[in-house]
Amino acid sequence: MLMEIKNLDIGYGKRVVVHELSMTIEEKETVAIIGHNGAGKTTTLKGIFGLIQPFKGEILYNGANIVGRAPVNNIQEGITFLPQDRFIFPELNVSENLYLGAYTAKEDVQISLEIIYRLFPVLKERSWQRSSTLSGGQRRMLGIGMTLITRPRLLILDEPSLGLAPVLVKSLFKSLVQIREELGTSVILVEQNVKQAMEIAHRVYVMKMGRKILEETGANLLERENWWDLF
DSSP states (O other), X not given: OOEEEEEEEEEETTEEEEEEEEEXXXXXXXXXXXXXXXXXXXXXXXXXXXXXXXXXXXXXXXXXXXXXXXXXXXXXXXXXXXXXXXXSOTTSBHHHHHHHHTTTOOSOHHHHHHHHHHHOHHHHHTTTSBGGGSXXXXXXXXXXXXXXXTOOSEEXXXXXXXXXXXXXXXXXXXXXXXXXXXXXXXXXXXXXXHHHHHHHOSEEEEEETTEEEEEEEHHHHHTSSOOGGGO
């Protein structure tokens, strides 16, 4: 098991937003978290990555409790996070952004670049283009590339398909499968595109009002006639 989350309470100030959350992430597994707006999905991701410190509970990564550890230390230990907003440096070109993402890299950066360019060929084609001139989909690919260049063991993504055209969404999710299969990277994914998330996820956690209400395989959830009762 790569990560085990036990009885986690997370929130802001003195307000608890996520209650008694427990979940697991296996090696080379994709886990999706779905739920209505305000269900606590993004708060959960921030708590796991260390941007918010939980009020109680444990996050065991490689058997060690990482609650209280700074995000920079989590990155060094193989956990990366891509938030909803476009996390790139717009005044720099594509190549410069990727090299900035490699500042904690332990592996050969050139090999990592070749892997990213294979996953996202458009980034190689536009490697000297200023990032601010990229399309929304290309910027999203660049953001994912920046998180992958250190070859993390766990990639955390918050709404990666947000604002993308349908054809780009399909391409993005195909790349996420490749990332898992070629790099052996586990993925935690928060996604409003429920069907796409279920299609690539081994397991899905459903959240409602800050609590986990269901854990099921993606394949089993796809067989349901509808998912509206989950929201």
